Amino acid sequence: MTVARFRSVVLDCPDPRALARFYAGVAGGVPEDDDPDWVVLQVPGGGPRLSFQRAPGYAPPEWPRADRNSQQFHLDFDAGTTWEEVEEAEKKVLALGARALHADDKQDFRVYADPAGHPFCLCRIDPI
Structure with a gap:
């Protein structure tokens, strides 16, 4: 319930x-x-x-800090099933004002900050 x-x-x-x-x-x-x-x-x-x-008085989170002003959560967005789709999505979010925080092609996500500093991820998803 x-x-x-x-x-x-x-x-x-x-x-x-x-x-x-x-x-x-x-x-x-x-x-x-x-x-x-x-x-x-x-x-x-x-x-x-x-x-x-x-x-x-808003202070943006600092990624990946855990001691102060740390992220308390983040948003994940499915950006496609291929790295080409993720890279195309990356170009678009950067053009909208996002800032890259972490990219590692060994992981299925890339981390960005929105214009206010909140972290979010573009994720590569496995096709069903």
Whole structure:
């Protein structure tokens, strides 16, 4: 028996509208930004929403630190089944304003920071 239905992942940031536009470019959808301090992005496909809230004094996480300002979670995005697809996705997220943090072709993911500094991964997935 579940207690509640999963609704949103909420990211603190200095500019909710800008970060929502970044993730709309990554995952699709149109930000609902009637409130400059709280913006919602419903990702196509019926998954949970991404929400962005203004956080005064926001300090971005430092990846891969564990002592202070460490990431508390990250988002994973399936970028395709081949490295060519991941590399094409990488070009697009970098053009949107992401920053590369870690790439290792021996692993099935690459790590980036969004414009507010939150880590996220582009993952190569095995075909089913």
